[in-house]
Amino acid sequence: MNMTVEFCGIKMKSPVIAASGTFGYGIEYKDYMDLNQVGAISVKGLGLTPWTGNKGVRIAETASGVLNCIGLENPGVEKFLSYYLPRLKSYDVPIIANMVGRNVEEYGKTAKALTVPGVSALEVNISCPNVTNGGMAFGTDPKVAAQVTAEVKRNTTLPVIVKLSPNVTDITAVARAVEEAGADAISLINTLMGMAIDARTRRPVLGNVTGGLSGPAIKPVALRMVWQVRKAVHIPICGMGGIMTGTDAAEFMIAGADTVQVGTATLASPNAIPRITGELRKWCEANQVEDVNSIVNTLKI
Amino acid sequence: MNMTVEFCGIKMKSPVIAASGTFGYGIEYKDYMDLNQVGAISVKGLGLTPWTGNKGVRIAETASGVLNCIGLENPGVEKFLSYYLPRLKSYDVPIIANMVGRNVEEYGKTAKALTVPGVSALEVNISCPNVTNGGMAFGTDPKVAAQVTAEVKRNTTLPVIVKLSPNVTDITAVARAVEEAGADAISLINTLMGMAIDARTRRPVLGNVTGGLSGPAIKPVALRMVWQVRKAVHIPICGMGGIMTGTDAAEFMIAGADTVQVGTATLASPNAIPRITGELRKWCEANQVEDVNSIVNTLKI
Amino acid sequence: MTGMVEKGIIIRHEKMGPDIWRMVISLPLTAKKAKPGQFIHVKINDNSRLLRRPISIAGTAPGKGLVEILYRVVGSGTQLMSEMKEGDTIDCLGPLGTSFTIPEEGEILGVGGGVGIAPILFTARRAKPGQMTVVIGGRNKDEVFWKDLFPKTLKQLIVTTDDGSYGIKGFTVSVLPDVMKQGTVRQVAVCGPGIMMKKTAEIAGEYGVPCEVSLERRMGCGTGTCMACVCDRKAGGHYKVCSDGPVFDAAEVVL
Amino acid sequence: MTGMVEKGIIIRHEKMGPDIWRMVISLPLTAKKAKPGQFIHVKINDNSRLLRRPISIAGTAPGKGLVEILYRVVGSGTQLMSEMKEGDTIDCLGPLGTSFTIPEEGEILGVGGGVGIAPILFTARRAKPGQMTVVIGGRNKDEVFWKDLFPKTLKQLIVTTDDGSYGIKGFTVSVLPDVMKQGTVRQVAVCGPGIMMKKTAEIAGEYGVPCEVSLERRMGCGTGTCMACVCDRKAGGHYKVCSDGPVFDAAEVVL
Numbered sequence A, B: 001m002n003m004t005v006e007f008c009g010i011k012m013k014s015p016v017i018a019a020s021g022t023f024g025y026g027i028e029y030k031d032y033m034d035l036n037q038v039g040a041i042s043v044k045g046l047g048l049t050p051w052t053g054n055k056g057v058r059i060a061e062t063a064s065g066v067l068n069c070i071g072l073e074n075p076g077v078e079k080f081l082s083y084y085l086p087r088l089k090s091y092d093v094p095i096i097a098n099m100v101g102r103n104v105e106e107y108g109k110t111a112k113a114l115t116v117p118g119v120s121a122l123e124v125n126i127s128c129p130n131v132t133n134g135g136m137a138f139g140t141d142p143k144v145a146a147q148v149t150a151e152v153k154r155n156t157t158l159p160v161i162v163k164l165s166p167n168v169t170d171i172t173a174v175a176r177a178v179e180e181a182g183a184d185a186i187s188l189i190n191t192l193m194g195m196a197i198d199a200r201t202r203r204p205v206l207g208n209v210t211g212g213l214s215g216p217a218i219k220p221v222a223l224r225m226v227w228q229v230r231k232a233v234h235i236p237i238c239g240m241g242g243i244m245t246g247t248d249a250a251e252f253m254i255a256g257a258d259t260v261q262v263g264t265a266t267l268a269s270p271n272a273i274p275r276i277t278g279e280l281r282k283w284c285e286a287n288q289v290e291d292v293n294s295i296v297n298t299l300k301i
Numbered sequence C, D: 001m002t003g004m005v006e007k008g009i010i011i012r013h014e015k016m017g018p019d020i021w022r023m024v025i026s027l028p029l030t031a032k033k034a035k036p037g038q039f040i041h042v043k044i045n046d047n048s049r050l051l052r053r054p055i056s057i058a059g060t061a062p063g064k065g066l067v068e069i070l071y072r073v074v075g076s077g078t079q080l081m082s083e084m085k086e087g088d089t090i091d092c093l094g095p096l097g098t099s100f101t102i103p104e105e106g107e108i109l110g111v112g113g114g115v116g117i118a119p120i121l122f123t124a125r126r127a128k129p130g131q132m133t134v135v136i137g138g139r140n141k142d143e144v145f146w147k148d149l150f151p152k153t154l155k156q157l158i159v160t161t162d163d164g165s166y167g168i169k170g171f172t173v174s175v176l177p178d179v180m181k182q183g184t185v186r187q188v189a190v191c192g193p194g195i196m197m198k199k200t201a202e203i204a205g206e207y208g209v210p211c212e213v214s215l216e217r218r219m220g221c222g223t224g225t226c227m228a229c230v231c232d233r234k235a236g237g238h239y240k241v242c243s244d245g246p247v248f249d250a251a252e253v254v255l
């Protein structure tokens, strides 16, 4: 049973990737699993300089979902390169540098700074609903999304994965725009913009009022968008949104995802990724699948 | 404790309204509750002529959600007027005629046909994700949404509630467009477009491939949109999406909804509406609220 | 026929076969009203599951206020049901739907396959002594526990298994002509896989005997309002399986 | 300090006060590693709930492999926890976080309010006989069951209630100066409402005694990766309460 995949040129031991923002910088989980068995690690979104994130409550639970408004708190590219990346080098796992910028130019500079040995690809977050600059605004307008993509491409030799926002009327328009602008792959979905209210205090639960919804609650929306985008573009797709089991992962691949990411499941249990990877393997075996790649985009309509 | 409300001129005994598509034409539930205590009934979406709906599986369960692709099967305006409406007249509950059309002109004709004594308001569905014509296409483009609204207004003397689709980049743009076109109120949200896949057979679970997601899974998105629209328009709002308890209803009202609708909760248990109404009353009493109207739009930021 | 939401204590819960469970629930109001062919719409005891699961009533003890169901674990909902314990409370909406006709006079032939045997069992338990012949089919001998649940007062009980590991090897429908030939059957009731119901209805038709089938559809409300569960009418248009059915005259629906 | 996911059987589950429950869980690995001040991150037994709930460890019996917690039902997650039965399996991630300092020499003063008493209880159980003085505060006498859980070997146990229905009327902090004045306390450990921790730290500071506080934040991962649980460092920037804390030197965090 083959579980290895090649995703925009990166060789991975499994199609199951740790999603940005839910796996820190990887080493935090070294005692919970064999990091060498993880498909790849998309690290917490990196800014050119450190970001402090949002004030107040940053996480809330909703029905089968999680709302977060971390606001991209991160130690910045420099700390990543000097502290985390060297420590990750003792593991045989591809590192995807998830990154953000406050404006188009900064996206380019951040990309350039992250184009170093040890980083396998860039994942460009144009879809964070929790920051006023550098967030969703870039991912909801196809033209701006294309500009960011082109700027990042100009500044790196690494494969560029553009991460799309689901908070749009037509996800295929954004997908086509970033493909045309040179994206090597697309990842989707980032979180849906949502809100929680504490009726007793009549206040928003989250410090930032709104937050991004993730987890099984959004899986139907994510699957639909992966399927729509698969029909709209030719570049590879990394699918995510509510994957909690190996069968969920298989569903995303059947819908058209070449690889998948697991986010909220790791928040719920730090050992989710090895469990899901094992379940996907067992699912393949039980369904006479010899090569996990062979199920990609096999949805029968 | 006052639970009565007036919603675009309609007097209701409670702000809790039965959502379209989950309450049939009302009389089906007469033995499950005292229909006279229901705030109002929004009947299953009506077409000018009968609609047969979609083929194959029409409903699926997702995490804390339900996907449906009924495809607006309904007996048409004539049957509603000749069979259901007369039977509803023995109850003292406002009837909202939820309606659809295959094109702008048909929306107008349907509105005209439904403008009869016994109907208290029209709810114009421009947001059904499950039909190719007469559905979401009208609700995702502010210009078209405004056209439909204006056409309906031209053809009726009843209050017009326009029901918005959440599958848009900017819900406030659509809300403002329908307000300017003369809508008397806005209801939101209709279902989020989603999909479910049966990994074993590699087929979509639903006959129509995609369907509309409802239930607690979408509540954070619905609350956020109600809050955004409340800040964008001046007309009253009917909020819905995943309301399962009296506290959920209170949260929507605090976010800015003058009334609420309950849909999926009724699918889960036919007696949901009286239960939720009772819980809302108790919630008000426990929170020293003398008039349920007083909590509307009281979110403290 | 309007059902009601009734919460009851699980009195007995036991595994009958490899993946089949029997549950006896204290539901006095439902037990009193239930008729063979009707179902209860069972709430799954987990907040992430919103839709109920339709399960046929397999028997009642109205005096004791008990309702019996038999179900197969096929997915996540029935899996969660099987994890419930005796003494737990289960929320049931019912009894829902139409029922099988038990004629005042004359014999009934009941045909059941798989868990479709459940409503046939209930019918047999309500039929008069000697009034009913039952043909049931299962995959193999692991599923013949069903036969022990039927009343001893049946006219005849015929068991078939796909692999011949018990009773007659083959399908239920292959033994039907022999029963029909006797000319005593006045009414046929069938519940099971689609192909079995279609064939049974054809055979009944050949002998001019009315046949009732019990259809299966994915359901939302269970109360006839959401339009999720429709089947095709022979006369055109749709029936709702939850409220116009699940039991239909085979002549009226497209099988 | 890395925790682990350990599933254990609930050995004992009892109601202690109007809304406070005590649960003893068989978690041999956690019991062996746990230190006072650390917490377990408890999975709620319902598929619609994804986030774990952080609960302080109130005691362990490493020999028997047992972990004890005390929790108050405040919302839906703790409500669902309280419905679990002895014999059920509960999924716990832990032990997580930093712990209170128990000095080799010298006395400790432990101050606890409400369910914040739990980690103080664990500290007291690990302190040497005669080493620790404890001041606990509750709303009224319904909450003084706590006092019976403390070891008899404490130097002193002082109980205050807001309404004076038991022990000293008033707040814990009002009795602290008297204890500190004796000059024997070398370390203060406090867990409770923010204002109580702030005041306690101030009083300790006046006497030049180091004070550790245990902070509360809404948590996601519990493992230091999601950045949900941050608190402000006095030196600027953030600490993560789940992994840099929950126990901090009061001098290093903004209270």
Ligand SMILES: Cc1cc2nc3c(=O)[nH]c(=O)nc-3n(C[C@H](O)[C@H](O)[C@H](O)COP(=O)(O)OP(=O)(O)OC[C@H]3O[C@@H](n4cnc5c(N)ncnc54)[C@H](O)[C@@H]3O)c2cc1C
Pocket: B060, B061, C039, C051, C052, C053, C054, C055, C056, C057, C069, C070, C071, C072, C073, C074, C075, C076, C077, C078, C079, C115, C116, C118, C119, C215, C216, C217, C218, C219, C246
């Ligand atoms: C009128 C009626 C009576 C029934 N009586 C029995 C019975 O007595 N014993 C028994 O074992 N089964 C019976 N079934 C089938 C039973 O409802 C399904 O096996 C059950 O719903 C599967 O649920 P699940 O969560 O395990 O499966 P999942 O596949 O996880 O369920 C997902 C969704 O699909 C629906 N679904 C899946 N399979 C079916 C099906 N075959 N029919 C209808 N809905 C389905 C579920 O209700 C649920 O909404 C009956 C069905 C109907 C319509």
Ligand SMILES: Cc1cc2nc3c(=O)[nH]c(=O)nc-3n(C[C@H](O)[C@H](O)[C@H](O)COP(=O)(O)OP(=O)(O)OC[C@H]3O[C@@H](n4cnc5c(N)ncnc54)[C@H](O)[C@@H]3O)c2cc1C
Pocket: A060, A061, D039, D051, D052, D053, D054, D055, D056, D057, D069, D070, D071, D072, D073, D074, D075, D076, D077, D078, D079, D115, D116, D118, D119, D215, D216, D217, D218, D219, D246
């Ligand atoms: C390190 C630490 C140790 C704790 N130890 C204990 C203890 O020993 N006993 C005890 O009774 N309580 C303790 N708490 C508080 C406990 O975690 C909350 O009361 C509990 O999470 C509430 O969950 P709920 O589902 O009932 O409330 P809900 O309000 O329904 O919870 C919704 C969400 O908010 C979070 N949340 C709500 N209140 C708090 C809170 N006060 N602190 C952190 N998160 C919260 C929940 O974890 C959940 O994610 C501790 C908290 C922390 C941070």
Ligand SMILES: Cc1cc2nc3c(=O)[nH]c(=O)nc-3n(C[C@H](O)[C@H](O)[C@H](O)COP(=O)(O)O)c2cc1C
Pocket: A019, A020, A021, A022, A044, A045, A066, A068, A070, A072, A098, A125, A128, A163, A189, A190, A191, A213, A214, A215, A216, A240, A241, A242, A243, A261, A262, A263, A264, A265, D220, D226
């Ligand atoms: C706490 C949290 C933090 C996140 N931070 C980031 C981030 O920094 N960059 C990013 O691209 N996505 C971020 N995401 C989005 C996830 O990577 C993922 O797209 C989303 O959560 C959907 O997947 P899931 O349902 O498996 O969690 C974050 C999600 C969560 C829950």
Ligand SMILES: Cc1cc2nc3c(=O)[nH]c(=O)nc-3n(C[C@H](O)[C@H](O)[C@H](O)COP(=O)(O)O)c2cc1C
Pocket: B019, B020, B021, B022, B044, B045, B066, B068, B070, B072, B098, B125, B128, B163, B189, B190, B191, B213, B214, B215, B216, B240, B241, B242, B243, B261, B262, B263, B264, B265, C220, C226
């Ligand atoms: C089975 C089903 C059928 C529906 N049919 C209609 C419809 O005919 N017209 C309409 O405007 N909305 C329809 N809706 C949408 C609901 O009225 C409501 O907007 C949505 O379900 C969100 O609310 P809820 O989460 O409380 O269900 C339907 C929803 C469901 C689940």
Ligand code: FES
Pocket: C218, C219, C220, C221, C222, C223, C224, C225, C226, C227, C228, C229, C230, C240, C241, C242, C243
């Ligand atoms: S299940 Fe809703 S109409 Fe039958």
Ligand code: FES
Pocket: D218, D219, D220, D221, D222, D223, D224, D225, D226, D227, D228, D229, D230, D240, D241, D242, D243
């Ligand atoms: S809870 Fe995730 S970093 Fe602390």
